[in-house]
Each structure stands twice: as structure tokens, then as C-alpha cells.
Amino acid sequence: MTAVVQTVLGPVEASRLGVVLSHEHVLVSFGDHFHYPWLFDWERTKARVVEELQEAKAGGVDTLIDLTTPDLGRDVAFVREAARASGVNVVVATGIWRDIPRSFWTRDPDEIADIFVREIEVGIGDTGVKAGVIKVANDAGGVTPEGERVLRAAARALKRTGCPISTHQWAPERVGARQVEIFREEGAPMDRICIGHSADTTDVDYLESLLRAGVFLSMDRYPGAPGRPDWRQRNATLKALIERGWADRLMVGHDYAPQPVRAGAADVPRERPTRYLFLRTVALPALAADGVDPDIIERIQREVPRRFLTGAS
Numbered sequence: 001m002t003a004v005v006q007t008v009l010g011p012v013e014a015s016r017l018g019v020v021l022s023h024e025h026v027l028v029s030f031g032d033h034f035h036y037p038w039l040f041d042w043e044r045t046k047a048r049v050v051e052e053l054q055e056a057k058a059g060g061v062d063t064l065i066d067l068t069t070p071d072l073g074r075d076v077a078f079v080r081e082a083a084r085a086s087g088v089n090v091v092v093a094t095g096i097w098r099d100i101p102r103s104f105w106t107r108d109p110d111e112i113a114d115i116f117v118r119e120i121e122v123g124i125g126d127t128g129v130k131a132g133v134i135k136v137a138n139d140a141g142g143v144t145p146e147g148e149r150v151l152r153a154a155a156r157a158l159k160r161t162g163c164p165i166s167t168h169q170w171a172p173e174r175v176g177a178r179q180v181e182i183f184r185e186e187g188a189p190m191d192r193i194c195i196g197h198s199a200d201t202t203d204v205d206y207l208e209s210l211l212r213a214g215v216f217l218s219m220d221r222y223p224g225a226p227g228r229p230d231w232r233q234r235n236a237t238l239k240a241l242i243e244r245g246w247a248d249r250l251m252v253g254h255d256y257a258p259q260p261v262r263a264g265a266a267d268v269p270r271e272r273p274t275r276y277l278f279l280r281t282v283a284l285p286a287l288a289a290d291g292v293d294p295d296i297i298e299r300i301q302r303e304v305p306r307r308f309l310t311g312a313s
């Protein structure tokens with residue numbers, strides 16, 4: 001049987017995923033465009049997103065794992081149009097980011113899992129679009145009680161469906177270690193879990209302790225932001241992990257979303273090439289120049305995410 005991955009345009013054979021970025025977004029509005037639609041110029045937003053995705057596709061990016069949850073303003077109808085117009089495969093997410101709905105604070109984790117499972121097996125809303133990944137998030141300050149509920153629910157939804165989990169962690173505080181601990185308590189298969197934003201730390205020993213638990217790491221947020229590791233430091237951490245033998249557990253991404261265009265705003269010149277191509281145009285060529293085997297660089301973009309998404313070996 002050929003493994004398939006659910007995307008916003010339906011199932012895609014895993015062998016056709018090509019180059020996959022591990023943690024991206026197509027549109028992040030935190031829901032403002034649903035609630036306050038007059039704030040946005042919808043047509044220009046759409047045009048801009050499509051243009052950047054087309055450019056990404058032409059630059060060799062075939063698939064995005066789009067980790068946009070309801071609290072980040074997930075809009076699968078928008079993403080479906082953008083995927084269709086650009087030819088980029090987009091895997092969309094169930095789960096919840098940092099703004100956990102108040103209704104979840106007292107909801108039983110099994111009932112939260114039911115919600116995630118519905119979005120994986122039946123679809124998101126009435127779109128028929130099935131989620132291909134479960135997103136969870138815990139930030140500075142660590143895992144809150146309601147955050148723990150969501151982690152346990154995600155682990156249970158993974159066990160029920162086989163749909164993988166991808167996390168947001170605040171790596172400088174080693175929040176991923178607590179995520180791993182909770183997933184372990186739930187008996188979740190660790191080889192279907194990715195601990196994200198892991199390049200926000202340069203602590204290779206910490207990252208290796210996560211990898212020893214059997215998870216994948218998303219080395220993302222390239223090219224970095226002020227006060228956090230820059231892209232060269234991210235590359236150095238990635239290279240150190242590859243040298244320690246972990247290439248088969250590492251993926252890369254930018255955690256990028258094109259900015260929604262505000263109503264009445266003047267045209268702001270955008271970054272060129274699109275941020276979706278920073279890894280392929282700058283960081284990964286530099287990694288190769290630094291002596292990392294080009295076959296390994298291909299593997300972390302193609303084979304590793306394919307295994308993460310499908311569970312195939």
C-alpha cells in the first residue's frame with residue numbers, strides 16, 4: 001500500500017511530497033480577518049500569498065507543513081485557493097496554539113481529543129479538508145495546566161488516528177523536555193512527534209536529550225530574530241546534531257507567513273526572494289559549504305519529513 005498524506009487539496013502520495021518545509025504558515029491573522037474583516041485588503045492579501053508560494057514552488061519547495069491552528073486564524077478555504085493557484089502541497093493542522101480556548105480549560109482531554117480526531121478523520125468545519133498534523137504549543141513559563149490538557153489530548157488523538165504531532169516549544173527554557181515527558185506518560189509513539197522551534201537554542205546537549213527520547217526536531221525559525229540565534233548559529237547547531245548522527249530525525253523550516261495586507265495600506269515592498277526560500281538560497285548552501293554532505297541536506301528536506309508525516313520507515 002502506498003502511504004498517502006492529507007493535504008488541503010486532498011490525499012497526496014508520500015512519494016510526491018518532494019521538498020518539505022517542517023514548520024510554516026500560509027496566513028496568520030489570529031482570527032482578525034474573520035472577526036474584523038474590514039481591517040484587511042483581502043484581494044491583495046491573496047495575491048501576495050499566491051505570489052510568494054509560486055516563487056517558493058519555482059525555487060524548489062514542494063510542500064509546506066502549515067501549523068496554523070484556529071487561534072492563529074486558520075482558514076482552510078483561503079489555504080485551499082492558495083495551494084491550487086501555486087501548486088504547493090499544504091498539509092494543514094488541527095490542534096491549538098498558545099491561545100487555548102476558555103472552553104478547553106475544563107474540558108476532559110478525551111473530549112478535546114474527539115475534536116482533533118474529527119478534524120483528522122471527517123474534516124475541518126464543513127470543508128471536507130482533513131488535518132494531516134496536530135499542532136500544540138507551550139511557551140516561556142512552561143506547560144500550564146490547560147496546556148497540559150491539550151498535550152494529553154493531542155497524544156490521545158495521535159494514538160487513535162496515527163496523525164503526527166508537531167509542537168511549538170520555547171527552547172531556551174527547555175519546554176520541549178516537559179512536552180516529551182507528558183507524551184511519554186500518555187504512551188504516545190515518540191517516532192510520530194516533532195518538537196519544534198528547536199533551533200531557538202544552541203544547547204546541543206539539550207536537543208540531543210530530546211532526540212534520545214525518539215522524537216524528531218524541527219530546526220526552524222530561519223533566519224532568526226533579534227535576541228535569538230541568527231541563521232549561522234542555527235546552522236552550527238544543526239551541523240553539530242548531524243555530526244552526532246541525528247540526521248534522520250531533523251527537519252528544517254522558517255515559521256514564516258506572508259503579512260496580511262491592511263486595508264488602505266500602501267504597497268510595501270516584500271522580501272525577495274520570499275522568506276520561504278531562505279533555507280534553499282542561503283542557509284543550506286552555507287551548510288554544504290561548511291562541509292555537510294549534500295545527500296544529508298537533501299534527506300532532511302525530503303525523506304525525514306516524509307517519514308514524520310506517514311510513519312513509514
Ligand SMILES: [Zn+2]
Nearest residue numbers: 023024067255
Ligand atoms: Zn509557527
